[in-house]
Amino acid sequence: MTADPTPSQPARGKRPPHGEPVVERAFALLAAFDARHRSLTLAELARRSGLPKTTALRLARVLTGLGALERSEDGAFSIGVRLFEIATLAPRAQGLRAVAMPYLEDLGLVTRQHVLLAVRDGEEAVLVERLSAPGADPVLYRVGGRLPLHSTGVGHVLLAHAGFDEQAAYLARDRRAEPEGVPVRADALRRDLAAVRRDGFAVVARPAPAPMVSVAAPVRDAAGEVVAALSVVVPDGGADVRHLVPAVRTAARAVSRGLGGR
């Protein structure tokens, strides 16, 4: 028995010392999708989530059974409608959107360009809604996508009203470049944010692909806390955009009132 014709014993099923908790792994599968990858094969899913193929398959099947994922006839996975259904119950996303929608539409009809509604999640803003007029210029951000806090109108509003500590942490670390490599000066940004708090609105210009200007205002909840920001984005024609300020602020206050705030 020294010379074994099968040199390696089977050694089936070895769980490696440290596996992340199951739920986190399942979530990693969901997180493997992004705007450029809305449909993934099992192999892609396994690669992008960093999970072994077998584990990815098992979990993906469970998620498919729950409706969180869907599987098309060719075997590819995508995010399921059931997950969308649950996500519509998020107070800060769909809940907010529901009360804001009419006012956003009004604003869109008046300005005939883009209207954005965003909330802050950590160090970025998440776009909750975007309305774009048919003739409007390039498409900037995607609903459900993330925007940087510096360099966008809604970002400035959200950052200006963030908690003191969070704001300080952001300013200390995260002053990367954004449009095409221009670094953001922390002290200039700090002054801007103070002005936003004082004036109740933000105006941010972006030379990026096409020159655009954004006018944004805060949305408050019943407790007076800033919970979202709303903005219009128009082409920067050098003309005066200040005349948009009253409309944007009025719309933001209307939404706030819809939330029970002032």
Place this chain on the structure above:
Amino acid sequence: MTADPTPSQPARGKRPPHGEPVVERAFALLAAFDARHRSLTLAELARRSGLPKTTALRLARVLTGLGALERSEDGAFSIGVRLFEIATLAPRAQGLRAVAMPYLEDLGLVTRQHVLLAVRDGEEAVLVERLSAPGADPVLYRVGGRLPLHSTGVGHVLLAHAGFDEQAAYLARDRRAEPEGVPVRADALRRDLAAVRRDGFAVVARPAPAPMVSVAAPVRDAAGEVVAALSVVVPDGGADVRHLVPAVRTAARAVSRGLGGR
């Protein structure tokens, strides 16, 4: 060992013979939320999901860490923005919505009432988008909510183009009442569905709370499969609603073209 001074040994940590898989339990927590319960305390979460309090807390914390749930200062849980972000990647929900939006808006401006966009999920329709004109009548369904397949315009369209087996199964079993208790005749419904397939649109009246009529048409993908339905809902004034048919069909075809279909 017959008379034990401490009658019950500690017996800590007893895993009951059958626990559902972890992922399903985590999902049960998410599924505990609904339109009337968008914010739940730990105790409510445990009750509604059927999980022990301890387990509910542990899983809810994991989900909170992942961003699927959020916890407010008063300790209540709600669906998180991160989950919304992922859900926007669902091709059949947000993906569809993105291409349909402009046409829905056009339709809304023309009819000045409600515009609906829905997909089928099992034996129900899920509302992907709803646009309501400011002056429009009562609010019927919620984005992300579910509609019955019989008794709604989009439902008829989706059911009419469902797979043969699924349609037969639905007709055999599920002819419950809907508006206020009127049972649906299977044979009548079957005739209606045939007409929908033949004519390319559906007209469904509802006496329910206020009398409304819905005109719906199918949306097809690149392969020609019906993947969604789109409709306008207007008050039933006895007037002719047929004049809405061309507009609805045109919009539906425009969306289909946007999906790469005919």
Place this chain on the structure above:
DNA sequence: GACCCGCGTTCCGTCCAATGGAACCTCCGG
């Protein structure tokens, strides 16, 4: 036509992550 590669899938021996009762704290209302 033999070979290789990548994908999706099933199988199953191993073992650690998940489990939930006990116990403690706090905050109410009576």
Place this chain on the structure above:
DNA sequence: CCGGAGGTTCCATTGGACGGAACGCGGGTC
């Protein structure tokens, strides 16, 4: 002062999760 409910930590136990091996298959290369 006490009973009840909500939220939390602790921890002994074990069954569900794990993933390498192995297979069938389709498509590309030599």
